[in-house]
Amino acid sequence: MSNIENIERLEEFHKQALEELREAVQPDSLEQWRIRYLGSHGEVKALMQRLKDLPPDEKPAFGKRINEIKQELTREFQKAKGRRADVETTARKKSFDMTLPGAPVAIGHKHIITQTIEEIAEIFARMGFTVAYGPEVEDEWHIFDALNMPASHPARDPLDSFYITETVILRSETSNVQIRVMESQDPPVRIISPGRVYRPDTVDATHSFMFHQVEGLYVDEGVSMVDLKTHLDQFCKVYFGHEVATRFRPHFFPFTEPSAEVDISCHLCAGDREDCPICKGTGWIELGGCGMVDPNVLEAVGYDAEKYTGYAFGFGIERMVMRKYNIPDIRLLFENDVRFLRQF
Numbered sequence: 486m487s488n489i490e491n492i493e494r495l496e497e498f499h500k501q502a503l504e505e506l507r508e509a510v511q512p513d514s515l516e517q518w519r520i521r522y523l524g525s526h527g528e529v530k531a532l533m534q535r536l537k538d539l540p541p542d543e544k545p546a547f548g549k550r551i552n553e554i555k556q557e558l559t560r561e562f563q564k565a566k567g568r569r570a571d572v573e574t575t576a577r578k579k580s581f582d583m584t585l586p587g588a589p590v591a592i593g594h595k596h597i598i599t600q601t602i603e604e605i606a607e608i609f610a611r612m613g614f615t616v617a618y619g620p621e622v623e624d625e626w627h628i629f630d631a632l633n634m635p636a637s638h639p640a641r642d643p644l645d646s647f648y649i650t651e652t653v654i655l656r657s658e659t660s661n662v663q664i665r666v667m668e669s670q671d672p673p674v675r676i677i678s679p680g681r682v683y684r685p686d687t688v689d690a691t692h693s694f695m696f697h698q699v700e701g702l703y704v705d706e707g708v709s710m711v712d713l714k715t716h717l718d719q720f721c722k723v724y725f726g727h728e729v730a731t732r733f734r735p736h737f738f739p740f741t742e743p744s745a746e747v748d749i750s751c752h753l754c755a756g757d758r759e760d761c762p763i764c765k766g767t768g769w770i771e772l773g774g775c776g777m778v779d780p781n782v783l784e785a786v787g788y789d790a791e792k793y794t795g796y797a798f799g800f801g802i803e804r805m806v807m808r809k810y811n812i813p814d815i816r817l818l819f820e821n822d823v824r825f826l827r828q829f
């Protein structure tokens with residue numbers, strides 16, 4: 486084959502390649518074209534390999550031309566690719582409907598304990614209570630001594646375990662907040678204090694070494710047991726349901742006098758079932774403790790115990806949640822199993 490014929494065949498090849506590129510309109514066909522012509526085993530490469538078999542006088546012209554063709558095919562391919570991208574972007578823009586709802590984003594929600602604390606705070610807010618917080622790591626004075634529990638008091642024994650130093654402890658009640666609030670302001674005081682508390686309890690279905698408590702404190706002139714019973718009864722009816730009854734049983738706490746334990750009526754059996762798994766047939770479920778603030782406690786914070794009286798109460802928040810939603814095991818609240826948590 487002469488030099489002229491070889492070059493003519495190159496031109497023929499060039500023309501055909503460009504024609505096929507123009508016809509490559511399907512999404513995959515551009516890439517197929519590139520592989521066929523410009524790929525590492527493509528036709529341009531094959532033509533270049535033929536160079537070595539040509540007679541020496543033909544090599545320069547053929548080599549020059551095949552290089553030019555390769556460059557032009559590459560350029561044209563890039564242009565075609567650019568046009569394809571434009572077409573696709575335009576099509577995407579046209580098909581975008583901004584009135585369609587967006588893809589849902591998986592966000593979490595507040596834990597049932599947090600929701601309950603907020604619900605309790607809201608109910609008491611309607612009765613004029615504000616929310617107060619205090620430290621979980623506390624000195625003995627604010628946990629025990631100011632609450633009428635000196636070092637020798639037997640009531641301290643089951644509570645004073647999680648010591649940080651000789652005199653600093655993880656609080657076993659949120660009562661330290663009551664003391665701190667009374668130390669910082671004069672009566673009237675009307676607060677609730679929700680938060681974490683720590684006790685040396687072995688973990689089982691109803692116990693945890695850490696749980697949440699909400700305490701309430703109301704100190705003013707003329708506060709009496711009637712206020713205590715009325716407020717707690719109102720609270721229980723709003724939180725648990727209006728059919729719920731409350732009762733107050735005499736009890737002993739070092740920081741209140743007189744003291745009582747608060748029970749609510751069993752929602753499951755109303756006392757009709759001896760084998761009731763919740764109330765064991767008594768018809769009542771223990772909710773927490775309460776009483777009139779001991780004058781010693783008022784004096785410890787510098788209040789005039791002749792002039793002011795007050796009541797205080799403390800409920801376990803986990804216990805309330807478990808009663809309200811029939812949760813059989815306290816550990817479910819802390820295991821962070823989302824299948825459980827997302828129910829609330």
Ligand SMILES: [Zn+2]
Nearest residue numbers: 751754761764
């Ligand atoms: Zn019952």
